[in-house]
Amino acid sequence: xxxxxxxxxxxxxxxxxxxxxxxxxxxxxxxxxxxxxxxxxxxxxxxxxxxxxxxxxxxxxxxxxxxxxxxxxxxxxxxxxxxxxxxxxxxxxxxxxxxxxxxxxxxxxxxxxx
Amino acid sequence: xxxxxxxxxxxxxxxxxxxxxxxxxxxxxxxxxxxxxxxxxxxxxxxxxxxxxxxxxxxxxxxxxxxxxxxxxxxxxxxxxxxxxxxxxxxxxxxxxxxxxxxxxxxxxxxx
Numbered sequence: 001x002x003x004x005x006x007x008x009x010x011x012x013x014x015x016x017x018x019x020x021x022x023x024x025x026x027x028x029x030x031x032x033x034x035x036x037x038x039x040x041x042x043x044x045x046x047x048x049x050x051x052x053x054x055x056x057x058x059x060x061x062x063x064x065x066x067x068x069x070x071x072x073x074x075x076x077x078x079x080x081x082x083x084x085x086x087x088x089x090x091x092x093x094x095x096x097x098x099x100x101x102x103x104x105x106x107x108x109x110x111x112x113x114x
Numbered sequence: 115x116x117x118x119x120x121x122x123x124x125x126x127x128x129x130x131x132x133x134x135x136x137x138x139x140x141x142x143x144x145x146x147x148x149x150x151x152x153x154x155x156x157x158x159x160x161x162x163x164x165x166x167x168x169x170x171x172x173x174x175x176x177x178x179x180x181x182x183x184x185x186x187x188x189x190x191x192x193x194x195x196x197x198x199x200x201x202x203x204x205x206x207x208x209x210x211x212x213x214x215x216x217x218x219x220x221x222x223x224x225x226x
Contacts, residue, residue: 032212032213034214036217041202041220041222042219042220043204043217043218043219043220044204044206044215044217045217046214046216049214090157090158092215094211094212094213095212101146101148101160101163101211101212102208102211102212102215104157104158105157106156106157107157107158
């Protein structure tokens, strides 16, 4: 069964610092990979997704993520964090298999220090 | 463009009362539909999903049920709420099961 691990439950960074949120998945096939962001009391918003092709994916709000097959990882990065980036971030994985739904990681809560 | 609506936005209900949360999608046909719950400080828990009218799959046995009376309408219900039903309920849709899911704004349910 597919699974997604986000090892960091909480991360605190200073405003202007760089950010990397980790995501690891387990399964043999090439996955579809997603990052979502959730602000408090809101639904989830898609930041970016990887289906195939270039392993470095650009998303909204200045985020990017890199698919590394050898490490089964899809880490989310941002070079300079803004206070408005404080939120919860979810990684998700899916596969090109009819009926095979997305599996979400447990989430990482990002706090930004002024 | 596609939009997804949920209502109510917030709800406070006594233990033992019934529940009905509604989700509707506009701008697409025959979507896959999902109900998730987030308990305080927890991740996403998939409750139900539907691939078509009247087709409901349950992921977690509990006192909640779901129905899909129309193609773009998904309803989450309970006959008697428990304290443990409190949480943030999210509806989502997708074109394919393995594809991007798009989430509604959520309903905050507090059971007292």
